[in-house]
Amino acid sequence: MGRLKLFSLLFGVGLVSALAPMLVGGCTQCDEFLECTTKPGLRYVECGSKQHEFNDGASLDDEDSAWDYCFCNSKRLQCENGASLRMCNYMTYDGSTAAVFSDGTLAELTSAVAGCLEYDGCAVETARCNYGGWYLNCAHGDERVYVSGSGQIFKDEKNAVDTCVARGSGFTCEPIIDDCEDLDSCAISKACSEFCSSPACFNNKKAADCIADPACRWTPK
Amino acid sequence: MTALRTLLAAALSTALTLPTPALAAPAPAPAPAASVDWSSTFTPGGASAHLGDKKPNIIVIAANPGSQAAAATFRAALTASKKAGVVLDGQALGAVDSLDDRAIIERAKVLPVQQIVIVRVFEGSPGDPPSFIAMGYGADGNVAVALSGTAGVPLPEPELPTEVSVPEPAVDAASDAPKAPEESEEAKQARDVAENEYAAKRLGGTWGALRQGTPGTPITPTQFYAALGRDDLARQVDKRKKTRLGVALGGGIAGGGLLAVGLTFLILNSTATKYGPDFGPDDPLRGGTDRVRYPLSMPLSGALLGVGAALLIGMGVFLGVYKAHPVGRRETPGLIDGHNRELRKKLGLPPEQASVRLAPSLGASNGLVLFGRF
Numbered sequence: 001m002g003r004l005k006l007f008s009l010l011f012g013v014g015l016v017s018a019l020a021p022m023l024v025g026g027c028t029q030c031d032e033f034l035e036c037t038t039k040p041g042l043r044y045v046e047c048g049s050k051q052h053e054f055n056d057g058a059s060l061d062d063e064d065s066a067w068d069y070c071f072c073n074s075k076r077l078q079c080e081n082g083a084s085l086r087m088c089n090y091m092t093y094d095g096s097t098a099a100v101f102s103d104g105t106l107a108e109l110t111s112a113v114a115g116c117l118e119y120d121g122c123a124v125e126t127a128r129c130n131y132g133g134w135y136l137n138c139a140h141g142d143e144r145v146y147v148s149g150s151g152q153i154f155k156d157e158k159n160a161v162d163t164c165v166a167r168g169s170g171f172t173c174e175p176i177i178d179d180c181e182d183l184d185s186c187a188i189s190k191a192c193s194e195f196c197s198s199p200a201c202f203n204n205k206k207a208a209d210c211i212a213d214p215a216c217r218w219t220p221k
Numbered sequence: 222m223t224a225l226r227t228l229l230a231a232a233l234s235t236a237l238t239l240p241t242p243a244l245a246a247p248a249p250a251p252a253p254a255a256s257v258d259w260s261s262t263f264t265p266g267g268a269s270a271h272l273g274d275k276k277p278n279i280i281v282i283a284a285n286p287g288s289q290a291a292a293a294t295f296r297a298a299l300t301a302s303k304k305a306g307v308v309l310d311g312q313a314l315g316a317v318d319s320l321d322d323r324a325i326i327e328r329a330k331v332l333p334v335q336q337i338v339i340v341r342v343f344e345g346s347p348g349d350p351p352s353f354i355a356m357g358y359g360a361d362g363n364v365a366v367a368l369s370g371t372a373g374v375p376l377p378e379p380e381l382p383t384e385v386s387v388p389e390p391a392v393d394a395a396s397d398a399p400k401a402p403e404e405s406e407e408a409k410q411a412r413d414v415a416e417n418e419y420a421a422k423r424l425g426g427t428w429g430a431l432r433q434g435t436p437g438t439p440i441t442p443t444q445f446y447a448a449l450g451r452d453d454l455a456r457q458v459d460k461r462k463k464t465r466l467g468v469a470l471g472g473g474i475a476g477g478g479l480l481a482v483g484l485t486f487l488i489l490n491s492t493a494t495k496y497g498p499d500f501g502p503d504d505p506l507r508g509g510t511d512r513v514r515y516p517l518s519m520p521l522s523g524a525l526l527g528v529g530a531a532l533l534i535g536m537g538v539f540l541g542v543y544k545a546h547p548v549g550r551r552e553t554p555g556l557i558d559g560h561n562r563e564l565r566k567k568l569g570l571p572p573e574q575a576s577v578r579l580a581p582s583l584g585a586s587n588g589l590v591l592f593g594r595f
Contacts, residue, residue: 012477028489028496028513028515029496029513030496030497030498030499030513032499033498033499033500033501040505041505041506042506043500043501043504043505043506043509045498045499045500045509047496047497047498047513047514048513051513051514053498053509053510054508054509055498055500055504055505055506055507055508055509056506056508056509057508057509057510058509059510059514131505166505166506168505220503220505
């Protein structure tokens, strides 16, 4: 009897000491995912206070690092004056954007990029992107210049769109405008070239064709 | 040993009481006719013949169906004799019909009595009166007296040697030999003192339940070896106890802790998917994990669980094998017997020997009573 009591006591002590952290900390559960903006299709889930999981396989312990990985591109935009800029897009979270200069100064994204590249102005484009993808459409005199989230500068918009679209099976090409008349020219869109009325995006069977078509967007069904 | 002796005495006294109606009715009989008059059998003088002058408290127990009247008459006769102290009936013991003498004595010895008399009545052949056997025991369970008789036939008065009382244990079969010269009063007293000392110091019991004295109080292994004069073994007991405690503490805490930690994380890991990250049914990249990551992985948790269980099992086996006793189960009876023999020798008492004694039982139920000690 005495031995049984001793054994029970020791086992109880061991059990309680083992379970104490769990009882105090509670069981780990994960929050709902957030749509990220640094890479189209990237999603982020926070589990407890130390586990931050991404659906591309990345796993970060630090919350700030995870937040930056989700919303702020790691590649910096080189400014004309020698400074650099880190672009952050929180539009999938609260609709805001931000830019962080190399000296730590915070600014609004579009004006900061325009100032950095000495452009006339920029606007965030998401219409032809899927998930949280985006790029900047900037005016540089009479020209249009497109800046990807990762800081690449393109003259052709389809190249910038290509950086903000996730490809996947089960995707389809859908119109983003109701009338082909909204385009500068129906000839620039395969979906509008045949009948310049309602865009026939379904004609774009391949992702590359859809991405190149200004009347359409490559999106999951 | 005492119980065995008692049982044997009771059984043999029943069987050898010849000629007796008991043989004609071997099984306990139903209640004899109410007309049986035991008062002529149990006279105050006859019933109290074996009592002496110490006025012991006595309990008289009716031990089979139909013996109540005889027991009640026996009690009344003892009370009337004024040679007994308080005379109790067996009511406090509850139902005893299905018990043997040893079990009845176990129940009765907690009462403040010095003698326990167990009465059984056996119906005679048709037309014959019932007969009885009354076994008297001391509170230590030793047989003190055996009475037998037939209803209607009075027990002999004290001056007639009609019943045989069992002599002291020291007097045994050897008494069949020519009688030794009478002991002086001083010698008797000295022997009584020695017997009392022996009774207080003798060892008994078993390896797992050691006792000292008569009937015996439980003693620890350390006390046992100290009583044997084996201080080296007593020290070993302490040392072994400490070792056992250390192993129990170490094994219990480490094993229990590892088992608990392993089990906890095994359970957590098994439910890790349930509470793990969910990137939505349309997850475009499908490269992330679906599990909550815990500090201990599933294989590591399983390994800890196994190690913990092994430690606990090992501890249990060790405690089962490594007893506090430095000597084995089989050696203990030899140590006990050796000690008791030495003690008797040291006290100047004759050695205990296995013996069988046959004694006459005269009176209404003439016959023989056989007592054994082994």
